[in-house]
Amino acid sequence: MDNDISNFDLNLLKAFDALLDEQSVTAAAKRLNLTQPAVSGMLSRLRDHFDDQLFIRNQRGITPTKRAKELSLPIKQLLNDAKLMMQPVVFEPNQSTAQFRIAASDYAIKTVILPLIQLLRAQAPHIRIAVLDVEPDQIYAQLETGALDFALVTPEQTHESLYSQHLFEEHYICAVHQQHEFAQRHQLTLADFCTQPYVLVSQQGDAFQGIVDQLLATHGLQREVVLSLHSFLVLPELLASTDLFAIMPSRLIPQDAELKVLDIPLAIPTFHKCLVWHAHTHHHAPHQWLRQLIGSIYHDLAK
DNA sequence: CGGTTGTGGCTTCCCATTTA
């Protein structure tokens, strides 16, 4: 008996199973879509491997030996398991207890994770989401090692070998408390904007200049930034309770906020948000389902 | 050095025939 599975043709197990069921080499061959000699040859190899006659020839076909009867159950089980393994994985969101790790900025938490959680509570209440900080230099390694499942980033932060799905394009607006004297005006000049105190959100947290200041400089202008934050979290509340202005992504303005949105007389570039993931999760059913769900948040809104 | 091609050995198949 050869114990080395690397030298064993697993197709022989299918032949064994057919021989056992049909108790005839000819009938087994018909079932396997092979010729009788081919199945006879397979039986010969099975006999060599198991060091047993397995099937004894009789008047009307073949009779399994004691050893063949012992092997029948484990081989049937093995073939059944293999059959199940080959079937496409059916993912049932409402039963799933899957866990996903997503890297997201506080902006992405507000714009993507928040609506995502609302959908998950209705469709997949047992799925768990862990939101982690975005570390742009580490994203590829984190996705490759499985430390992250997804990252919500801008196209500039992704890696060419990662899969990417575009979610939406975002533009900047200027926001101020709705009782501010400027909030009543219809038209504001660039000079008007430069006379106001600003709060700026910067990833560094201690920067008082950003893309807006660079654009103002090209017009020979500058503004006064009196507060620099590293997070958008308290920005709406801050604007509603002070005289500060902020230039911020449009999706961060709450519906019920006491804020006035003003047009900016300055061409600030828009930015894009996308979902990225690694190839090793690309065909994984739960990942596919969650990607489709995240994609639907903005795809459905665009309809 | 890497890619392509030719060759030989091995395995598995089928057809024809023999054997139980």
Next chain:
DNA sequence: TAAATGGGAAGCCACAACCG
């Protein structure tokens, strides 16, 4: 009547030789 066997064909794979 059905299984086993012999001979030949086809396909696959490893390896060596060749080429750019």
